[in-house]
Every structure is written in C-alpha cells, then in structure tokens.
Amino acid sequence: MTRLDADDAVATESAVECAGPRTLLLEAREVPLGGVRAMSVHRALPQRELPLVGAWCFLDRFGPQETRMRVEPHPHIGLQTVTWPYLGDVRHRDSVGSDVVVRRGALNLMTSGAGIAHSEYSVGDDAAPLDALQLWVALPESRRHGEPAFEQHAVLPEVELAPVTGDAGSATVVLGVLAGVASPATVYTPIVGAELRLPAGATVTVPLERAWEHALVAVYGQAAVTADAGDDVVVDAAHLLYLGTHRDEVVISSPAGATLFLLGGEPFEDDVVMWWNFVGRTHEEIVEAREAWETGADRFGRVVDHGDERIPAPPMPAVRLTRRRRRL
Numbered sequence: 001m002t003r004l005d006a007d008d009a010v011a012t013e014s015a016v017e018c019a020g021p022r023t024l025l026l027e028a029r030e031v032p033l034g035g036v037r038a039m040s041v042h043r044a045l046p047q048r049e050l051p052l053v054g055a056w057c058f059l060d061r062f063g064p065q066e067t068r069m070r071v072e073p074h075p076h077i078g079l080q081t082v083t084w085p086y087l088g089d090v091r092h093r094d095s096v097g098s099d100v101v102v103r104r105g106a107l108n109l110m111t112s113g114a115g116i117a118h119s120e121y122s123v124g125d126d127a128a129p130l131d132a133l134q135l136w137v138a139l140p141e142s143r144r145h146g147e148p149a150f151e152q153h154a155v156l157p158e159v160e161l162a163p164v165t166g167d168a169g170s171a172t173v174v175l176g177v178l179a180g181v182a183s184p185a186t187v188y189t190p191i192v193g194a195e196l197r198l199p200a201g202a203t204v205t206v207p208l209e210r211a212w213e214h215a216l217v218a219v220y221g222q223a224a225v226t227a228d229a230g231d232d233v234v235v236d237a238a239h240l241l242y243l244g245t246h247r248d249e250v251v252i253s254s255p256a257g258a259t260l261f262l263l264g265g266e267p268f269e270d271d272v273v274m275w276w277n278f279v280g281r282t283h284e285e286i287v288e289a290r291e292a293w294e295t296g297a298d299r300f301g302r303v304v305d306h307g308d309e310r311i312p313a314p315p316m317p318a319v320r321l322t323r324r325r326r327r328l
Helices: 283-294
Strands: 021-027 029-032 040-045 056-061 065-067 070-076 079-087 090-094 099-102 107-111 116-122 128-138 149-153 158-161 163-165 169-178 191-198 202-207 213-220 223-226 232-235 239-244 249-254 258-265 273-275 278-280
Touching: 021 232, 040 239, 056 213, 056 258, 070 283, 079 090, 079 169, 079 191, 090 107, 099 149, 107 116, 107 169, 158 191, 158 202, 163 249, 169 202, 169 258, 191 202, 191 213, 191 249, 213 223, 213 232, 213 249, 232 239, 273 283, 278 283
Parallel strands: none
Antiparallel strands: 021 239, 029 040, 040 056, 056 128, 065 128, 070 116, 079 107, 079 128, 090 099, 090 116, 107 149, 158 169, 163 202, 169 191, 191 258, 202 249, 213 239, 213 258, 223 232, 223 249, 273 278
C-alpha cells in the first residue's frame, strides 16, 4: 500500500523512553488514498506521540468497503510490508518477479531492503467487498540495505488462548513468536503479530513477552482489556490500545465475540525517518530514494507486467525531515 499523505516527520525534542505498562487508547484517523474517488483507510500507526510499537511503524485498515482497488507501482525502502486480508482477493505484483493473489488466511510479506516496487489490484473489473490490514515493519541497520524479497505463507501456526471464563480463544501467529510458537515468515527483529479470536462470552489470557512493548487493535466486534487499575478498557476498530512494556500477559473479554490483532516486539534499535513509502534514518536518504524513483533508476526495478504507469513521489516538504521519537 502506498502512502499519499507524506506528512513531515515529528521533531526530536522531548523524547521519552519506553518503560512500564500502559493502557492508552489512541484514535485511528481516516486517510483517503488516491484522491477523492478512491478508497480510504483508517490509520492506527504511526501516531504523533507513538511512531513505533517494537519494529511495527505503520498500520492501515483498508475496509470494510466495496471498492475497485488500483494501486499502481510505487516504491519502498527500509521496511517489510505485512498484508493480512479478511475479505476480497488482491493481485500483488512486484519488481522481484512475484505475481500472486492475496486472499484470506495467507500472510504476504514483502521485504524492501534498499529498494523494491509493487502494485496492488483487486481481482476483477468491478467494485467488490475488500477488507485487510496492511502493516509495515521497520528493518534494522543489519538488513535495511540488503536485497529485496517476497514470501507468501498459506499455513500458519495456531495457539490456544487459555480461558478465564467461557470457552478458550485462539490465535494465528502471523509474524514472529507468540507463547513460544513461531511463524515461518522471515523476521529481523524480535517481534510478534498475531490474530486473536474470542468466542462470545469468553474471557481469555494472552501471554506476552515481558521485555517487549505491545498494542491491540480490534478488527471485528469489541473487546475489553483489564487495565492496571482493575477497570476495563474497551477496544474497538477506531482505536489502538497501547499496552507498554513489563507485562507477562493481558486479559481480554468479549460478550459478543471479537477478532483482534496483537502487535509487539522488542523496542526498536533506532529512531526512524518516515516519509511517503520510505523508512530511513536521515533526510538525505529519503531525498536520494525519491530522486531514484522519479528518475526511473534501476534501484527499484520494474514491476511484473507493468509498463510506465507508476505513482509519482510527492514533492519534498519545505522543512528538513527529522527522526520520529516517542513522546508518551
């Protein structure tokens, strides 16, 4: 997914360390993609006060809506894209030769390294129901300058979520590790991304890595998380609940049943510069990547079965891009 709201990076002053448990509800914002008549998404990350959760630096929900998705070739650097579909089929093509259909139950993971380009089209010529999560993972210094890659995983491991009351829940380990169970997908930092499913009337315990930070978003339904003061915090599709660090578990309940997504990981090794579809460390890196895309340099390659069509990069802002740092 390409960003068409290339906002300036957050200033670096007044940064704080990630330390201790939190229960902070942060509102997702609606963002139009591709103009007034194109699709819209709800963006839960980055937040101005919270640019990353572990290595997770971006989270869009594109749906549920009925649309004809046409995202032309566009570039990425310094990140992995994680596409987790719920409804509808999308054709993914990229500059490493991938041409696959993205559908429910399969993880689609694209690693940009120093540069990759891809396109995303809904299957068919008419508007159709579409719903999915699109997430980005910031690559560490050891991998962000490497070669691009793509992988698809149709079989992912499951974890039972122990019940406190009612029936047990279940989790699909999409990326990284949950409760000692690892996804087959390639990762470069300690991380977790998992779909959680709670049956109606259930209260379950979700195990967490104590040293990692975590967050929750609701995909379908509502759930209540038992907060540190003993009160319940309701999580819905319009918010991200930031849980902080130093938790061994989190207790979640849902009277009517719910599907959520858990994201977390070891606090990231560095602050990042995020602009458009690029994750870097300096203003100069972003300028260089933009110039390479605009001039058609070999860095990003050519997307399978595409000609010259592409999404042009927006103009650089009038200010110098700075690293995003947490302020909560």
